[in-house]
Amino acid sequence: xxxxxxxxxxxxxxxxxxxxxxxxxxxxxxxxxxxxxxxxxxxxxxxxxxxxxxxxxxxxxxxxxxxxxxxxxxxxxxxxxxxxxxxxxxxxxxxxxxxxxxxxxxxxxxxxxxxxxxxxxxxxxxxxxxxxxxxxxxxxxxxxxxxxxxxxxxxxxxxxxxxxxxxxxxxxxxxxxxxxxxxxxxxxxxxxxxxxxxxxxxxxxxxxxxxxxxxxxxxxxxxxxxxxxxxxxxxxxxxxxxxxxxxxxxxxxxxxxxxxxxxxxxxxxxxxxxxxxxxxxxxxxxxxxxxxxxxxxxxxxxxxxxxxxxxxxxxxxxxxxxxxxxxxxxxxxxxxxxxxxxxxxxxxxxxxxxx
Amino acid sequence: xxxxxxxxxxxxxxxxxxxxxxxxxxxxxxxxxxxxxxxxxxxxxxxxxxxxxxxxxxxxxxxxxxxxxxxxxxxxxxxxxxxxxxxxxxxxxxxxxxxxxxxxxxxxxxxxxxxxxxxxxxxxxxxxxxxxxxxxxxxxxxxxxxxxxxxxxxxxxxxxxxxxxxxxxxxxxxxxxxxxxxxxxxxxxxxxxxxxxxxxxxxxxxxxxxxxxxxxxxxxxxxxxxxxxxxxxxxxxxxxxxxxxxxxxxxxxxxxxxxxxxxxxxxxxxxxxxxxxxxxxxxxxxxxxxxxxxxxxxxxxxxxxxxxxxxxxxxxxxxxxxxxxxxxxxxxxxxxxxxxxxxxxxxxxxxxxxxxxxxxxxxxxxxxxxxxxxxxxxxxxxxxxxxxxxxxx
Ligand SMILES: Cc1ncc(C[n+]2csc(CCOP(=O)(O)OP(=O)(O)O)c2C)c(N)n1
Ligand SMILES: [Mg+2]
Numbered sequence: 001x002x003x004x005x006x007x008x009x010x011x012x013x014x015x016x017x018x019x020x021x022x023x024x025x026x027x028x029x030x031x032x033x034x035x036x037x038x039x040x041x042x043x044x045x046x047x048x049x050x051x052x053x054x055x056x057x058x059x060x061x062x063x064x065x066x067x068x069x070x071x072x073x074x075x076x077x078x079x080x081x082x083x084x085x086x087x088x089x090x091x092x093x094x095x096x097x098x099x100x101x102x103x104x105x106x107x108x109x110x111x112x113x114x115x116x117x118x119x120x121x122x123x124x125x126x127x128x129x130x131x132x133x134x135x136x137x138x139x140x141x142x143x144x145x146x147x148x149x150x151x152x153x154x155x156x157x158x159x160x161x162x163x164x165x166x167x168x169x170x171x172x173x174x175x176x177x178x179x180x181x182x183x184x185x186x187x188x189x190x191x192x193x194x195x196x197x198x199x200x201x202x203x204x205x206x207x208x209x210x211x212x213x214x215x216x217x218x219x220x221x222x223x224x225x226x227x228x229x230x231x232x233x234x235x236x237x238x239x240x241x242x243x244x245x246x247x248x249x250x251x252x253x254x255x256x257x258x259x260x261x262x263x264x265x266x267x268x269x270x271x272x273x274x275x276x277x278x279x280x281x282x283x284x285x286x287x288x289x290x291x292x293x294x295x296x297x298x299x300x301x302x303x304x305x306x307x308x309x310x311x312x313x314x315x316x317x318x319x320x321x322x323x324x325x326x327x328x329x330x331x332x333x334x335x336x337x338x339x340x341x342x343x344x345x346x347x348x349x350x351x352x353x354x355x
Numbered sequence: 356x357x358x359x360x361x362x363x364x365x366x367x368x369x370x371x372x373x374x375x376x377x378x379x380x381x382x383x384x385x386x387x388x389x390x391x392x393x394x395x396x397x398x399x400x401x402x403x404x405x406x407x408x409x410x411x412x413x414x415x416x417x418x419x420x421x422x423x424x425x426x427x428x429x430x431x432x433x434x435x436x437x438x439x440x441x442x443x444x445x446x447x448x449x450x451x452x453x454x455x456x457x458x459x460x461x462x463x464x465x466x467x468x469x470x471x472x473x474x475x476x477x478x479x480x481x482x483x484x485x486x487x488x489x490x491x492x493x494x495x496x497x498x499x500x501x502x503x504x505x506x507x508x509x510x511x512x513x514x515x516x517x518x519x520x521x522x523x524x525x526x527x528x529x530x531x532x533x534x535x536x537x538x539x540x541x542x543x544x545x546x547x548x549x550x551x552x553x554x555x556x557x558x559x560x561x562x563x564x565x566x567x568x569x570x571x572x573x574x575x576x577x578x579x580x581x582x583x584x585x586x587x588x589x590x591x592x593x594x595x596x597x598x599x600x601x602x603x604x605x606x607x608x609x610x611x612x613x614x615x616x617x618x619x620x621x622x623x624x625x626x627x628x629x630x631x632x633x634x635x636x637x638x639x640x641x642x643x644x645x646x647x648x649x650x651x652x653x654x655x656x657x658x659x660x661x662x663x664x665x666x667x668x669x670x671x672x673x674x675x676x677x678x679x680x681x682x683x684x685x686x687x688x689x690x691x692x693x694x695x696x697x698x699x700x701x702x703x704x705x706x707x708x709x710x711x712x713x714x715x716x717x718x719x720x721x722x723x724x725x726x727x728x729x730x731x732x733x734x735x736x737x738x739x740x741x742x743x744x745x746x747x748x
Contacts, residue, residue: 079515085555090504090548097508100493103515105508117544124498125505132482133494134707135715169716169724193718271722 028214035068035205037179038144040213041186042069042106046076049104052190055082055091056108056144065110066146066205088118092143096126099139106190112147112199113156113329119164126195127170141195144186146202147175148242148292149339152332159329160241160293165197166270173269174223175199177244179209181227181267188223196223199269201242226273228280232262235286235349238277238303240266243290243340250345261349269299277303278310285316286352290340295323317355320348367652369628370582374608375598379656381664383603392446392607392614401671404445404602405662406683408437411461412659413687414470415633417694418460418477422637426698427477433458435600435632438658439565441465442605443533443625446613452532453492454506456499458565459535466490470690471697478698480706499536500543503562506534507549510558510616522618529617531559539570541586542578550590550622557621561612562587564624565599567631572644584626592622599629600658603665632657 032040045052054069060083063070073081084091088109095105109115115122122143129139149158166173172194176182182200189196211217221227229244230251239247244265251261262280266272281287287307289300300321307319322340330338369375376384376393411433418430433440440461447453453462463473468485475484476495483494496502510532517529536546541564553560564583568575579586587594593615597608605627612623630653634641641650663680666672672679713728 079518085548085551087548087551089545090507090552093501093504093545093548094508094511094552097505097510098512099508100487100505101509101512101516103512120498121501121504121545125496125501128482130718131712131716133487133715134481134483134711135718136483136486136488138718140718172717172721194721274722 029210034182037183041183045190052104053080055084092118092121095141106142109145112159143197147199150203172196175241180211183211184218185223224268226276229265230263232260234260236262236280236284238264238289282314287319288348290322317352373596376604377601389607392610404441408441410687417691428479430637432633438602439599439627442602443609446606446609454502457495470694499540500545503534503549506532510560531616538566538575553622554590559616560622562624564626571635587624594624596626599627
């Protein structure tokens with residue numbers, strides 16, 4: 001498996017490498033991998049609220065196939081860190097019932113490609129429960145899903161199904177790209193009164209960064225907001241999850257050609273922070289949106305369409321998309337050709353300047 | 356074993372080992388295991404049972420009429436299943452929870468849901484007509500079997516809340532959850548997963564399968580080779596098939612099952628062997644797939660007639676049985692009148708506007724929904740202005 005522990009070179013303050021230093025505030029910075037940051041967030045929520053419980057396949061003694069829940073069963077007990085039966089619909093469906101009873105379940109789906117046995121419960125039940133009861137029932141269920149490719153794995157272990165969930169009204173969908181965000185977005189996701197799906201960029205689980213774990217270490221940033229992770233003036237690259245470091249690397253490469261590229265980490269895919277995207281594209285006039293999920297029907301299309309409606313007269317070029325092909329995720333020996341990479345992103349940036 | 360999925364639906368005869376306490380003519384049998392669970396059946400409860408069955412049937416007929424008159428989008432008749440539901444409901448405690456499908460009208464009315472609240476779904480004015488907490492009954496669920504997992508999760512929550520309780524306290528104060536499903540839904544994976552979870556964690560769930568012999572046009576034989584209650588054994592808990600048209604047997608077995616679940620022995624499956632006397636819904640045409648003879652055979656073992664015979668034979672209908680049955684019939688008429696009135700009143704301004712859906716899709720603010728709601732309100736206001744102009748001219 002590829003482990004990517006490097007920090008993109010030349011990243012500006014407040015980047016995928018970690019939070020911007022805030023002078024004057026009490027900070028408690030710890031260097032953690034994304035996986036450890038999520039582990040820490042889960043532990044802190046388990047400790048803070050006795051109604052929080054984790055469930056999933058192999059999350060107890062093993063600590064999850066990615067060890068994200070390592071040590072939590074030993075610390076909080078098998079009743080709160082539950083090795084569930086091997087049944088995704090059961091995991092989500094019983095989480096809904098637990099939430100109706102006042103619990104706050106955090107369910108782990110082992111891999112992106114295995115969420116589909118639970119898709120019915122997520123889309124027809126979990127997403128609709130609050131509206132169908134006219135607000136009487138809240139179902140604060142959190143679903144953690146490791147997602148994305150680039151890990152050299154076998155079929156069904158590398159997918160990016162985020163658009164299917166963002167398309168469904170009633171769900172919130174977030175995806176961190178660095179350790180600090182992973183910590184805070186996980187905590188904020190669990191605390192949301194709505195169902196939240198957290199897509200965890202599995203190929204970045206070992207990416208290290210500084211995490212401010214002090215009480216107000218989130219610095220007022222909501223999990224449902226985008227962040228400008230690199231300032232620029234000539235074009236914007238919008239990315240999320242695993243591609244944020246790639247977008248930053250592309251921006252750095254473009255800087256060598258004298259282009260100033262702004263990078264936005266969307267962080268939230270429902271809601272999408274269109275205001276942040278609009279502000280950026282109206283400043284730069286050019287945008288490339290990139291995601292690992294197939295381009296067709298992907299969120300890049302939605303972003304391009306909305307920004308065309310909002311910012312048409314500010315655009316110097318069409319908003320371009322760099323995503324996966326309209327293919328099943330390919331065998332890993334050829335996944336490099338499938339995944340958006342630095343060159344494909346830079347090529348799209350170049351094309352926005354060719355108008 | 357040769358299996359023909361297209362074989363005719365099982366007849367009115369009960370599968371081997373099924374529990375029947377009350378014969379079609381109203382005679383009561385002794386059963387060593389289940390008769391003790393009739394001990395709490397006072398004259399009042401028996402009368403209540405009959406009243407629920409009879410008045411629900413009248414509301415049910417009104418539902419069909421209202422649909423035929425174009426006042427409901429759809430109606431789902433429960434005729435023929437009143438005995439199964441009345442027996443089970445009276446065996447539960449008021450604070451036990453019910454997770455229904457879409458045909459548990461007697462449960463709803465028996466738990467104090469008004470006819471208007473019950474029919475709001477079918478009138479197209481709300482997805483959930485009543486507040487679950489007020490009746491300890493969740494809204495109807497139309498995605499088959501999904502609710503069984505919610506019931507199981509809810510029972511898991513109960514079990515957590517009751518951690519450390521001794522048997523005595525569980526028996527006195529413990530809650531159980533009734534997870535409803537049908538013979539057709541029994542084939543859904545969510546039923547299987549519910550039973551796995553409920554068994555693994557000894558959850559206080561009573562699985563309540565109303566085997567009404569049909570899943571729209573498909574006979575129960577296509578879903579299963581064996582009585583559905585036998586499936587429980589594969590999960591390691593008990594399952595009992597009951598004559599679903601025998602309200603007393605349904606009461607006794609459900610009371611026993613609830614006691615098992617309540618005291619911490621984990622789930623139990625109760626299968627009511629009954630019959631869907633009417634169409635699947637008002638959109639259905641049963642003449643395409645079942646015979647008149649089958650319908651008549653089941654009509655001859657109607658649960659209402661059976662309970663009436665029992666009440667008359669035992670004096671449980673009071674000193675003047677004719678008077679009792681006439682009073683109940685009059686109550687049914689009154690409830691039907693209120694049903695019609697409530698349905699017809701659900702119109703115009705009394706219907707919650709689309710704004711309500713915008714306002715409740717998320718519990719916390721969501722900018723996209725807020726933006727679309729603002730647009731929607733402005734658009735609607737445009738029509739109001741036009742209408743006002745029209746009024747002036
Ligand atoms: C998941 C799902 N598939 C299909 C349907 C359409 N449908 C509605 S009721 C029904 C038959 C259900 O039969 P059963 O479970 O026996 O319940 P009954 O209607 O007889 O009470 C079908 C196929 C549905 N509502 N949900
Ligand atoms: Mg049926």
